[in-house]
Amino acid sequence: MGTRAAVMDNLSMRISARADYAVRAALELAAAGEDTSLKAEAIAEAQGIPHKFLEGILGDLRRGGLVVSQRGGKGGYRLARPADSIPIADVIRVADGPLVSVRGVRPPDLSYIGPAESLLPLWIAVRANVRKILGEVTLAHVAAAKLPEDVLSLADDPEAWTNP
Template sequence: MHISAKADYAIRALLELACEPARPLTCEAIASAQEIPFRFLKSVVGELRRAGLVRSQRGCEGGYWIGREADGITLLDVVRAVDGEVITLRGEPPGGLDYPGPAQRLPGVWRQVEEDAVALLAGRTLASLLPAEYLRRPAGTDAA
């Protein structure tokens, strides 16, 4: 199994934004806080913006905010926003696989892996990953 760097970085960036919902964060600040390559993060944040998971504002007071409440964004939302498919086999989703002979039951295993991964990712929100001290913080409160 392979979890893409894009998905990992996207979730980590959104967690940073979820901790600071009252003020924008720059890509530089997120990249530094999470030790993510800035140029790669900039591309990932663009995909998150297009998916509505972040919003942005240009200018000296600009940056990025989380696009909706952290308890309304699942890990599945994020993975699909940046990767499209959750699981692929040789670049294709496992849904249409069909193998002959003794391997005919193997595609069912790959489909089950995908179903289990989708269920797990759909059942976890960004808020469920945040440490308690970051949940329901009043606006303007600095991180601990």
């Protein structure tokens, strides 16, 4: 399409359904407590996530070492570590692949020429900033609705909530 009018996303920051679901599922587990285990179906119900889809995501979280699972009648999933030791960044990375890459190429391997040369440090700066936030905020923070001060102050600016 030459003109893109109706289609949305994907400029700079995009959080996929997969990542979003993963974080929300992890938050349910965080809220349940480290030693209570929840069934996939219960999480799916609570958060309105297609449960078969969620099963796959929970499998990723397990393989990533963030949750542990148990089969059978009293089975389910629970967090593998305390919720305050799991940053949101970890959940997203495990569910959705590496946090950042550049067209398959890592930022340090890019080569820009001419007036575009300084683009690389710019992307790096943006990335560093995103990492700082998502690496600082943990499941415990979000589940308890107590975000760190510096993050809150960013979200408090009414301008942050406006559209484009």
